Amino acid sequence: MAPSPRSGRARRALLTAFVTASVALPVSGAARPAAVPAPAPAAVAPLESAGSSALEARYAAGRAEIRAARDMAARHGDRRRATALTAMARPGRTFLMFDGRDGGRGVEVVGDLSRARRIAVLVPGAGVDLDHYGRLRRGAGALLDELGSGSAVVAWLGYRTPAMLSPAAMTPGRADEAAPALRSFVRELSAAKPSARVSLLCHSYGSVVCARAASGLEVADLVLYGSPGTGAADAADLRTGARVWAGLGADDWIAGVPHLEIALPWVTAGFGTDPVAPEFGAEVFDAGGAGHSGYLEPGSVSLRSIAGIVTGTAGGGHA
Template sequence: MASRTPIGRLRRAVLAALVGTAVVVPMAGAARPAAVPAPPPVSLGPLRAATCTTDVAARFAANRDGVLAAERTAAGHGDRRRAAALRALADPARGLLSFDGRDGGRSAEVFGDLCRAERIAVLVPGSDTSFEQYGRLRDGAQALLQRLGDRSAVVAWLGYPTPSMLSFSVLTPRRAEAAAPTLRAFVDEVAAARPAARLSVLCHSYGSVVCASAAEGLPASDIVLYGSPGTGVDEVAALRTTAAVWAGRGAEDLIGRVPHVRLRLPFVTVGFGTDPTSPGFGARLFAAGDSAHSDYLRPGSVSLDSIAAIVAGDSRA
């Protein structure tokens, strides 16, 4: 019964912080580097269904120019690691729907042909994702696209300053709440560009808190939560979404050891509440096999097969 008292809840919140650090330190290695200066992004026109191919090509070209300008600024600032990451991002073979190099950096990279896709997945990453630590997000997007096959597109949406697992911000919903309008606007734009496509939003770790904050009115068929510490609500109904909400957690994901509590303090809320894979939350569960916290989109994994089936509309609760 002690855990139900305010002191007990506080102890569990502190335990969540300690366990969360134990989960992430081996994976992230280091906190996200400090932001470096970058020019403001170029002004981009809207994506329209009638001119989707032309609009996307124009964005790719404009954003590549923006990346190269940010690379030059980073190099001049002496941040060689950021400059190298931006040079890789400026590869002509890559396609950015959006880019902003300021305040740590934002981008949305497309894999596949967005304008011909019948199914589109938007990946929303969790903590410690940046241009310098972008490999897992990109690898996951490519693996999912390969598993989905033709007439599919995957967008890696790095549209917010993800929290570091070595900071207090990863324990609160503030960054997620700030990111939600941006995610909602982006998904609205993708849906408008390809209205006939089946659209799913895939939310990893802290990204599931972002998706929960953006869920109301989101034009998606599915919202998929995996490796989630919680969402900030106690049940699916509180998300106020028409999308099917799915949840899964791998057997080797240490996030399962984090207590699912939410403690409201005078100036901040700590923790994210109910486990999305618990019966009381009400999500549709999918098989995640033995996935560890960063392995849900690993080629050949049970979790990748399950998530691909959801995106394709082939899965059943």
């Protein structure tokens, strides 16, 4: 059967976007300042227990890494980075891991992990790094407020995210790099908190990361929102025992991204089936009027829906 005119237009639109980004991003990137230097972090042992003393030791190590990165940024003359890292190192901020190199990586706990009966792990998408970390942290805080006592939220910035509207954001390479680290972290977390209900909340390009990591992970829910696709044909293709959810806000621009995969000679561009489409087979939740960056806004329909999934009280049905 010949492809429909609509699918042909979508394919041309995706290919045009990819080629444009391939040309434009290297040119614009040439003018970017050099990366802020940061020390290599010390190796840490796996978290074998989520007791308060074990956690405090990890949090102290994370705080020391942040302060070392802050001092190096200050010596480099980057006051913006040094100020941001000073805030991250304040008492009360709790990082299980921190690496200030190459845009930065970190795993921050919001809430009391030692007492948590349910844990939400936020996996961000493109454009999130140490200089754009605030929205991820605020979203974690808003979700914790919505969940209430007995909960913890983990902001998992554990990979080198692609830049927005870049070739890397349209291809699975960064997700393939990130998936082993996410899988390792979730398994470590589950071993330390075996009785806790763990949910993976995957935003935008983060849904591609989660899809690559999903197979074999013992999590209760896999929540895809603001997703460009996952690279999987359907939910069954994720090979997970988790309940798979998907949501798309009415004001999310990503709805206009063509849901195709194009095999180019050097890479595959695009991520295939829309997770909220009936043929994907996910449980579709009400995301209200959320924009692409607004799914965890306080008081929003999408935040209430996501909190209901994490607590296990949400209903829902196939799209």
